[in-house]
Amino acid sequence: xxxxxxxxxxxxxxxxxxxxxxxxxxxxxxxxxxxxxxxxxxxxxxxxxxxxxxxxxxxxxxxxxxxxxxxxxxxxxxxxxxxxxxxxxxxxxxxxxxxxxxxxxxxxxxxxxxxxxxxxxxxxxxxxxxxxxxxxxxxxxxxxxxxxxxxxxxxxxxxxxxxxxxxxxxxxxxxxxxxxxxxxxxxxxxxxxxxxxxxxxxxxxxxxxxxxxxxxxxxxxxxxxxxxxxxxxxxxxxxxxxxxxxxxxxxxxxxxxxxxxxxxxxxxxxxxxxxxxxxxxxxxxxxxxx
Amino acid sequence: xxxxxxxxxxxxxxxxxxxxxxxxxxxxxxxxxxxxxxxxxxxxxxxxxxxxxxxxxxxxxxxxxxxxxxxxxxxxxxxxxxxxxxxxxxxxxxxxxxxxxxxxxxxxxxxxxxxxxxxxxxxxxxxxxxxxxxxxxxxxxxxxxxxxxxxxxxxxxxxxxxxxxxxxxxxxxxxxxxxxxxxxxxxxxxxxxxxxxxxxxxxxxxxxxxxxxxxxxxxxxxxxxxxxxxxxxxxxxxxxxxxxxxxxxxxxxxxxxxxxxxxxxxxxxxx
Numbered sequence: 001x002x003x004x005x006x007x008x009x010x011x012x013x014x015x016x017x018x019x020x021x022x023x024x025x026x027x028x029x030x031x032x033x034x035x036x037x038x039x040x041x042x043x044x045x046x047x048x049x050x051x052x053x054x055x056x057x058x059x060x061x062x063x064x065x066x067x068x069x070x071x072x073x074x075x076x077x078x079x080x081x082x083x084x085x086x087x088x089x090x091x092x093x094x095x096x097x098x099x100x101x102x103x104x105x106x107x108x109x110x111x112x113x114x115x116x117x118x119x120x121x122x123x124x125x126x127x128x129x130x131x132x133x134x135x136x137x138x139x140x141x142x143x144x145x146x147x148x149x150x151x152x153x154x155x156x157x158x159x160x161x162x163x164x165x166x167x168x169x170x171x172x173x174x175x176x177x178x179x180x181x182x183x184x185x186x187x188x189x190x191x192x193x194x195x196x197x198x199x200x201x202x203x204x205x206x207x208x209x210x211x212x213x214x215x216x217x218x219x220x221x222x223x224x225x226x227x228x229x230x231x232x233x234x235x236x237x238x239x240x241x242x243x244x245x246x247x248x249x250x251x252x253x254x255x256x257x258x259x260x261x262x263x264x265x266x267x268x269x270x271x272x273x274x275x276x277x278x279x280x281x282x283x284x285x286x287x288x289x290x
Numbered sequence: 291x292x293x294x295x296x297x298x299x300x301x302x303x304x305x306x307x308x309x310x311x312x313x314x315x316x317x318x319x320x321x322x323x324x325x326x327x328x329x330x331x332x333x334x335x336x337x338x339x340x341x342x343x344x345x346x347x348x349x350x351x352x353x354x355x356x357x358x359x360x361x362x363x364x365x366x367x368x369x370x371x372x373x374x375x376x377x378x379x380x381x382x383x384x385x386x387x388x389x390x391x392x393x394x395x396x397x398x399x400x401x402x403x404x405x406x407x408x409x410x411x412x413x414x415x416x417x418x419x420x421x422x423x424x425x426x427x428x429x430x431x432x433x434x435x436x437x438x439x440x441x442x443x444x445x446x447x448x449x450x451x452x453x454x455x456x457x458x459x460x461x462x463x464x465x466x467x468x469x470x471x472x473x474x475x476x477x478x479x480x481x482x483x484x485x486x487x488x489x490x491x492x493x494x495x496x497x498x499x500x501x502x503x504x505x506x507x508x509x510x511x512x513x514x515x516x517x518x519x520x521x522x523x524x525x526x527x528x529x530x531x532x533x534x535x536x537x538x539x540x541x542x543x544x545x546x547x548x549x550x551x552x553x554x555x556x557x558x559x560x561x
Contacts, residue, residue, distance in 0.1 A: 013379075015376060016380070018376075019439060022431060023432065026410070027432045027436075030409035037412075104302060108308065109305055110550070111312055114489060114543045114550075117511075118495050118512075119514065119535050126528070132326065133329075171554060171555070175555050210559070226403070231515050253500060262408045262409075
């Protein structure tokens with residue numbers, strides 16, 4: 001090793017140390033600690049703090065509220081992400097031909113994405129107001145109680161989330177579309193391919209990678225989502241919008257069962273990591289990830 | 291040609307309608323109280339600044355705006371300082387175990403906050419940091435850092451290494467090269483990373499809701515979620531508060547769009 005290489009190695013460690021230390025203390029350590037916490041019964045207000053092993057997990061295995069929350073989480077994720085994908089793709093295709101006002105178009109599109117999710121929750125709470133909400137007005141004055149009706153709350157919540165996150169999918173697809181050279185389509189036209197054939201044979205296959213990446217990001221975010229349901233519906237009515245994250249939060253900080261709530265948090269953790277791993281296997285098969 | 295222009299306008303109208311929920315809230319924030327719960331008519335008979343006056347003079351929102359601004363600015367500074375050094379090391383220097391480190395960084399972006407919030411809460415309490423800016427800056431930095439390292443390492447790899455090598459030959463140290471050669475070149479990338487960090491910190495709710503207790507550190511999303519109503523929900527005041535909470539994101543989307551889009555795309559496409 002030359003002195004230069006030795007110096008570089010040392011510099012590398014010095015440059016990395018502060019960031020790694022921060023991540024170790026504030027991310028990795030809590031990530032391990034939450035597992036340890038989930039094996040304890042910890043109720044600070046009563047001064048209870050004892051090791052109980054896997055009993056929280058055993059309880060969750062037969063807890064109907066947990067399985068309801070798991071079901072709500074999966075339904076929310078699948079429907080939200082599916083809708084975002086279809087709408088985002090359609091919007092990206094509409095935007096592709098835009099010659100005029102592109103900047104304005106992107107501003108209007110990204111506005112919904114950039115707002116704090118608490119603001120989004122407040123916007124939709126007002127839009128869904130039974131008597132004075134714009135949604136009921138546009139539906140012809142029906143007095144639908146969007147957030148209070150168990151049949152409507154989850155669709156209402158999903159709509160708000162799709163509004164907020166679809167622009168991200170649209171932006172990624174739009175950016176990918178702009179990189180497809182026009183010549184490809186011209187060549188296809190010369191070969192006698194119609195518009196539909198060009199779309200199915202050229203556009204969709206070329207979008208495949210970016211769609212998979214958008215799916216990965218959006219699925220992980222939807223599984224972890226918390227703000228929008230916590231503020232918009234609070235998990236109600238009758239638990240119809242209570243996701244795992246809301247159940248975890250309530251257990252942790254409203255009924256103050258730190259150990260039990262951590263077990264639900266750890267379940268979300270496992271769910272997200274498994275999903276990420278699954279997607280990465282898929283991306284690897286596509287030859288996308290190293 | 292004419293058809294193209296009409297189509298462009300149609301897409302813009304569609305997108306304006308898509309942003310409708312925000313514009314509706316904007317209109318609501320200027321509606322007099324008496325007309326709030328009456329629909330139709332869609333448009334109010336007059337506009338009022340009353341809701342903004344109430345929010346700015348009688349609510350905790352102004353203090354929360356200061357907290358949010360301070361926390362987001364400090365988070366951005368800290369995360370960027372730590373992140374750019376780490377990114378430089380990962381992109382350019384022979385660090386042992388680089389592959390594993392990158393994997394940890396990527397995994398870090400996927401950590402759900404709901405899983406780390408209880409240990410972090412105990413940690414902040416043990417350190418006596420509850421209800422302080424410091425707790426929020428540290429927590430926000432922890433989740434922004436992996437993304438920043440990832441983004442900046444990519445931006446740095448795009449910069450040709452020849453310039454740095456020329457600097458070495460002139461006898462510059464690693465630190466000098468980093469400071470005087472690389473940093474100016476990666477400035478646009480830093481701007482993108484800074485914008486995303488600021489935005490995520492500004493919008494963050496779970497940590498802020500959990501670690502704060504009073505107006506000493508409550509951020510805008512928390513103050514908005516807890517916005518008080520005495521007898522009935524003050525929809526006009528909430529609308530005005532929402533608009534104030536949306537100002538930085540709106541400014542970023544409209545004014546600094548180029549950097550925002552660059553950051554978003556770089557983060558997603560360099561997988």
